[in-house]
Amino acid sequence: MSEVIVFEASDAHVLRRAWRWMLVAGLGSLLPCIPGDDASAVEHAVSLGALLVAASTLLAAWSLRRLISDDGRDLVHLRRAMVHLRTALVLKAVAMAVVVIGSVFAIATMGTLVLLQLAS
Amino acid sequence: MDLSLSDRERALARHLAVASRWLGIATLTCGVGLLLYTAVFLVLTVPAVGPVAGVMWILVGLALVGLALAWQGTRALEAGRAFGELVEMPWSGMVAAAFGRIGAYFMVDACIFLAPIVLAVAVCGVAIVGGLQ
DSSP states (O other): OOOOOOOOHHHHHHHHHHHHHHHHHHHHHGGGGSSOOOHHHHHHHHHHHHHHHHHHHHHHHHHHHHHSSTTTTBHHHHHHHHHHHHHHHHHHHHHHHHHHHHHHHHHHHHHHHHHEEEEE | OOOOOOOHHHHHHHHHHEEEEEEEEHHHHHHHHHHHHHHHHHHHHHHHHOOHHHHHHHHHHHHHHHHHHHHHHHHHHHHHHHHHHHHSSOOHHHHHHHHHHHHHHHHHHHHHHHHHHHHHHHHHHHHHHHHHH
16 A cells, blocks of 8 residues: 655645646647758757657656646655656757757857858 | 655655756756857947847847746756755655646746747737738
8 A cells, every 4th residue: 555645735736737837838849840841950950859848848747647636646656757757857858959959050050140241 | 744755766756856957957058058149149249230130139039048948947956956855855745846846847948939939929910910900
């Protein structure tokens, strides 16, 4: 028989709010996942990063949803939630690496082009 | 309410604490780097050619994203601290604090991804209304 976790009303409110916003965040992150017809390599990298961000956020949101559901407030669910969250954080780290490399490349290109244009 | 976590759960919480801290440091670095890039770009271009409207708007956007990333990084660091405390002193309030903070970390992504879309729709809306009038 596993131990049941009893959340205070304010804590449960924080978790419910976090779960809803994470769902919005995950679905919102899906929007930039679709690259245009003539997308460059950088845009493809950003789309892939956004897809990974969306996946990690939705996974983290799902872990939270399981934790706060009426039949989920025990240590077994806490353990599963933590496993899902760990996977979500790993995905997020990969997504960040992809987005950061793509963005640094895009920003550096844009900056160089603007500086060249302003200099001429 | 105090909880008695098993070794497996403590190990998971420890992993989450480490992962959150590293992600927080990486995100904070990205945010501060973006802010520095914006500042250096401003210092290099504005005295030479004056403020150019299009470039200024892009720089404002980059600075806002930098600020959002920096705040996001602090949330992840806080979550890392909360998971660390969960290992030392497990109780239900700390579970909520840790998951709530990591939730805030993920929420910032929505702002970063959705803000340009909302802004574009708003600008299009204003332009259409202006055109109709």
